Amino acid sequence: GQNIDQPTEMTATEGAIVQINCTYQTSGFNGLFWYQQHAGEAPTFLSYNVLDGLEEKGRFSSFLSRSKGYSYLLLKELQMKDSASYLCAVGDLGNKLTFGTGTQLKVEL
Amino acid sequence: DTEVTQTPKHLVMGMTNKKSLKCEQHMGHRAMYWYKQKAKKPPELMFVYSYEKLSINESVPSRFSPECPNSSLLNLHLHALQPEDSALYLCASSQDTVGYYNEQFFGPGTRLTVL
Numbered sequence: 001g002q003n004i005d006q007p008t009e010m011t012a013t014e015g016a017i018v019q020i021n022c023t024y025q026t027s028g029f030n031g032l033f034w035y036q037q038h039a040g041e042a043p044t045f046l047s048y049n050v051l052d053g054l055e056e057k058g059r060f061s062s063f064l065s066r067s068k069g070y071s072y073l074l075l076k077e078l079q080m081k082d083s084a085s086y087l088c089a090v091g092d093l094g095n096k097l098t099f100g101t102g103t104q105l106k107v108e109l
Numbered sequence: 110d111t112e113v114t115q116t117p118k119h120l121v122m123g124m125t126n127k128k129s130l131k132c133e134q135h136m137g138h139r140a141m142y143w144y145k146q147k148a149k150k151p152p153e154l155m156f157v158y159s160y161e162k163l164s165i166n167e168s169v170p171s172r173f174s175p176e177c178p179n180s181s182l183l184n185l186h187l188h189a190l191q192p193e194d195s196a197l198y199l200c201a202s203s204q205d206t207v208g209y210y211n212e213q214f215f216g217p218g219t220r221l222t223v224l
Contacts, residue, residue, distance in 0.1 A: 030209065035215075042216060045214060045215075048210060048212050050209050089151075094206050097154065
Protein backbone atom coordinates (compact mmCIF):
# COMPACT_ATOMS: atom_id res chain seq x y z
CA GLY A 1 0.00 0.00 0.00
CA GLN A 2 0.86 3.67 0.01
CA ASN A 3 1.39 6.06 2.91
CA ILE A 4 1.34 9.73 1.96
CA ASP A 5 1.88 12.73 4.24
CA GLN A 6 1.34 16.41 3.55
CA PRO A 7 0.59 19.37 5.83
CA THR A 8 -3.07 19.95 6.59
CA GLU A 9 -3.11 23.72 6.20
CA MET A 10 -0.88 26.55 5.00
CA THR A 11 -1.35 30.29 4.77
CA ALA A 12 0.56 32.62 2.46
CA THR A 13 0.41 36.19 1.20
CA GLU A 14 -0.68 37.28 -2.25
CA GLY A 15 2.35 37.69 -4.51
CA ALA A 16 4.54 35.44 -2.37
CA ILE A 17 5.95 31.96 -2.99
CA VAL A 18 4.74 28.87 -1.13
CA GLN A 19 6.11 25.32 -1.06
CA ILE A 20 3.84 22.40 -0.22
CA ASN A 21 5.71 19.25 0.78
CA CYS A 22 4.66 15.65 0.34
CA THR A 23 6.39 12.52 1.62
CA TYR A 24 5.42 9.02 0.66
CA GLN A 25 6.17 5.38 1.27
CA THR A 26 5.13 3.11 -1.53
CA SER A 27 5.06 -0.52 -2.55
CA GLY A 28 4.92 0.33 -6.24
CA PHE A 29 5.70 3.68 -7.85
CA ASN A 30 4.78 4.93 -11.29
CA GLY A 31 4.87 8.64 -10.70
CA LEU A 32 3.68 11.40 -8.40
CA PHE A 33 0.83 13.71 -9.30
CA TRP A 34 -0.30 17.05 -7.91
CA TYR A 35 -3.92 18.14 -8.20
CA GLN A 36 -5.69 21.36 -7.21
CA GLN A 37 -9.22 21.18 -5.87
CA HIS A 38 -11.43 24.17 -5.12
CA ALA A 39 -14.25 23.63 -2.66
CA GLY A 40 -17.16 21.77 -4.24
CA GLU A 41 -15.32 21.22 -7.52
CA ALA A 42 -13.43 18.38 -9.15
CA PRO A 43 -9.65 17.95 -8.81
CA THR A 44 -7.68 19.60 -11.62
CA PHE A 45 -4.38 18.07 -12.78
CA LEU A 46 -1.36 20.29 -12.12
CA SER A 47 1.79 18.23 -12.57
CA TYR A 48 3.38 14.80 -12.89
CA ASN A 49 6.87 13.66 -11.93
CA VAL A 50 8.27 10.21 -12.57
CA LEU A 51 11.99 11.07 -12.75
CA ASP A 52 13.98 12.95 -10.12
CA GLY A 53 14.18 16.67 -10.57
CA LEU A 54 12.13 19.76 -11.15
CA GLU A 55 9.26 20.16 -13.61
CA GLU A 56 8.21 23.75 -14.29
CA LYS A 57 4.88 24.82 -15.70
CA GLY A 58 4.21 28.55 -15.53
CA ARG A 59 3.74 29.67 -11.93
CA PHE A 60 3.75 26.07 -10.73
CA SER A 61 6.76 23.79 -10.31
CA SER A 62 7.00 20.30 -8.87
CA PHE A 63 10.03 18.45 -7.59
CA LEU A 64 10.63 14.75 -6.97
CA SER A 65 13.29 12.77 -5.14
CA ARG A 66 12.50 9.07 -5.44
CA SER A 67 15.31 7.98 -3.12
CA LYS A 68 13.92 10.21 -0.35
CA GLY A 69 10.24 9.57 -1.08
CA TYR A 70 9.75 13.31 -1.25
CA SER A 71 8.04 15.80 -3.51
CA TYR A 72 7.06 19.43 -3.31
CA LEU A 73 4.80 21.76 -5.23
CA LEU A 74 6.05 25.34 -5.57
CA LEU A 75 3.59 28.09 -6.32
CA LYS A 76 5.00 31.49 -7.31
CA GLU A 77 3.36 34.92 -7.52
CA LEU A 78 0.44 33.72 -5.46
CA GLN A 79 -3.01 34.94 -6.40
CA MET A 80 -6.21 34.86 -4.37
CA LYS A 81 -7.63 32.27 -6.77
CA ASP A 82 -4.85 29.87 -5.70
CA SER A 83 -6.70 29.37 -2.41
CA ALA A 84 -7.65 25.69 -2.69
CA SER A 85 -6.78 22.22 -1.52
CA TYR A 86 -3.63 20.73 -3.07
CA LEU A 87 -3.58 16.96 -3.32
CA CYS A 88 -0.45 14.88 -3.64
CA ALA A 89 -1.13 11.47 -5.21
CA VAL A 90 1.09 8.47 -5.90
CA GLY A 91 0.37 6.28 -8.90
CA ASP A 92 1.19 2.59 -9.00
CA LEU A 93 1.95 0.37 -11.97
CA GLY A 94 -1.75 0.02 -12.79
CA ASN A 95 -2.25 3.79 -12.62
CA LYS A 96 -4.17 3.42 -9.39
CA LEU A 97 -3.90 6.73 -7.53
CA THR A 98 -3.64 6.99 -3.78
CA PHE A 99 -4.17 10.54 -2.56
CA GLY A 100 -2.76 12.29 0.46
CA THR A 101 -5.19 14.06 2.75
CA GLY A 102 -4.62 17.36 0.94
CA THR A 103 -3.14 20.70 1.99
CA GLN A 104 -5.63 23.52 2.36
CA LEU A 105 -3.87 26.68 1.15
CA LYS A 106 -5.25 30.05 2.12
CA VAL A 107 -3.91 33.10 0.26
CA GLU A 108 -4.33 36.38 2.12
CA LEU A 109 -3.93 40.00 1.08
CA ASP B 110 -12.80 17.91 -26.53
CA THR B 111 -10.81 17.70 -23.30
CA GLU B 112 -13.71 17.29 -20.92
CA VAL B 113 -15.13 14.59 -18.76
CA THR B 114 -18.84 15.14 -18.24
CA GLN B 115 -21.05 13.68 -15.53
CA THR B 116 -24.79 13.61 -15.03
CA PRO B 117 -26.69 14.40 -12.93
CA LYS B 118 -24.91 17.15 -10.97
CA HIS B 119 -27.02 16.48 -7.91
CA LEU B 120 -29.04 13.43 -6.90
CA VAL B 121 -31.24 12.81 -3.90
CA MET B 122 -32.51 9.26 -3.43
CA GLY B 123 -34.16 7.12 -0.83
CA MET B 124 -32.68 3.90 0.46
CA THR B 125 -35.04 1.80 -1.66
CA ASN B 126 -34.48 3.65 -4.92
CA LYS B 127 -32.49 2.55 -7.94
CA LYS B 128 -30.58 5.26 -9.80
CA SER B 129 -27.62 5.56 -12.15
CA LEU B 130 -24.74 8.00 -12.49
CA LYS B 131 -23.35 8.63 -15.95
CA CYS B 132 -19.93 9.69 -17.15
CA GLU B 133 -18.71 10.44 -20.67
CA GLN B 134 -15.41 11.39 -22.28
CA HIS B 135 -14.43 11.95 -25.91
CA MET B 136 -10.68 12.16 -25.52
CA GLY B 137 -10.09 8.63 -26.80
CA HIS B 138 -9.01 7.53 -23.34
CA ARG B 139 -9.06 3.78 -22.70
CA ALA B 140 -9.14 3.92 -18.90
CA MET B 141 -12.00 5.22 -16.77
CA TYR B 142 -12.38 5.44 -13.02
CA TRP B 143 -14.97 5.96 -10.29
CA TYR B 144 -14.00 7.70 -7.06
CA LYS B 145 -15.95 8.56 -3.93
CA GLN B 146 -15.12 11.71 -1.99
CA LYS B 147 -16.49 12.64 1.42
CA ALA B 148 -16.29 16.22 2.70
CA LYS B 149 -12.77 17.37 3.58
CA LYS B 150 -11.32 14.01 2.57
CA PRO B 151 -9.34 12.98 -0.52
CA PRO B 152 -10.94 10.96 -3.32
CA GLU B 153 -11.03 7.20 -2.75
CA LEU B 154 -10.81 4.87 -5.71
CA MET B 155 -13.78 2.56 -6.25
CA PHE B 156 -13.41 1.00 -9.69
CA VAL B 157 -11.10 1.06 -12.70
CA TYR B 158 -12.03 0.07 -16.24
CA SER B 159 -9.32 -0.55 -18.78
CA TYR B 160 -10.29 -1.15 -22.41
CA GLU B 161 -13.91 -1.56 -21.27
CA LYS B 162 -13.05 -4.33 -18.82
CA LEU B 163 -13.19 -4.01 -15.05
CA SER B 164 -9.60 -4.18 -13.85
CA ILE B 165 -9.86 -2.97 -10.24
CA ASN B 166 -12.68 -3.23 -7.71
CA GLU B 167 -11.58 -1.77 -4.38
CA SER B 168 -13.82 -4.07 -2.32
CA VAL B 169 -16.81 -1.85 -2.99
CA PRO B 170 -20.20 -3.10 -1.65
CA SER B 171 -22.42 -4.75 -4.25
CA ARG B 172 -25.01 -1.99 -3.92
CA PHE B 173 -22.66 -0.09 -6.27
CA SER B 174 -22.53 -1.70 -9.72
CA PRO B 175 -20.32 -0.24 -12.45
CA GLU B 176 -20.86 -0.67 -16.16
CA CYS B 177 -18.82 0.37 -19.19
CA PRO B 178 -21.06 0.16 -22.30
CA ASN B 179 -18.32 1.46 -24.60
CA SER B 180 -14.97 3.19 -24.46
CA SER B 181 -16.55 6.64 -23.99
CA LEU B 182 -19.17 5.85 -21.37
CA LEU B 183 -19.08 4.74 -17.76
CA ASN B 184 -22.11 4.20 -15.54
CA LEU B 185 -22.49 3.57 -11.84
CA HIS B 186 -25.74 1.85 -10.88
CA LEU B 187 -26.96 2.46 -7.35
CA HIS B 188 -29.38 0.28 -5.40
CA ALA B 189 -30.36 0.08 -1.75
CA LEU B 190 -27.84 2.69 -0.67
CA GLN B 191 -27.28 3.80 2.90
CA PRO B 192 -27.12 7.37 4.24
CA GLU B 193 -23.37 6.97 4.75
CA ASP B 194 -23.04 6.58 0.97
CA SER B 195 -23.83 10.28 0.60
CA ALA B 196 -20.76 11.84 -1.03
CA LEU B 197 -19.37 13.42 -4.19
CA TYR B 198 -18.91 10.75 -6.85
CA LEU B 199 -16.16 11.59 -9.30
CA CYS B 200 -15.46 10.02 -12.67
CA ALA B 201 -12.02 10.28 -14.26
CA SER B 202 -10.32 9.09 -17.41
CA SER B 203 -6.75 8.61 -18.60
CA GLN B 204 -5.03 7.57 -21.79
CA ASP B 205 -4.21 4.14 -20.40
CA THR B 206 -3.36 2.36 -17.14
CA VAL B 207 0.12 1.20 -18.18
CA GLY B 208 3.20 3.23 -18.97
CA TYR B 209 3.92 6.77 -17.93
CA TYR B 210 2.19 10.13 -18.16
CA ASN B 211 -1.28 8.73 -17.63
CA GLU B 212 -2.65 11.67 -15.74
CA GLN B 213 -6.28 11.32 -14.81
CA PHE B 214 -8.77 14.00 -15.80
CA PHE B 215 -11.76 14.37 -13.53
CA GLY B 216 -15.35 15.24 -14.28
CA PRO B 217 -17.28 17.76 -12.13
CA GLY B 218 -18.84 15.03 -10.02
CA THR B 219 -22.32 14.04 -8.90
CA ARG B 220 -23.25 15.11 -5.39
CA LEU B 221 -25.34 12.27 -3.99
CA THR B 222 -27.56 12.49 -0.94
CA VAL B 223 -29.17 9.33 0.41
CA LEU B 224 -32.13 9.90 2.70
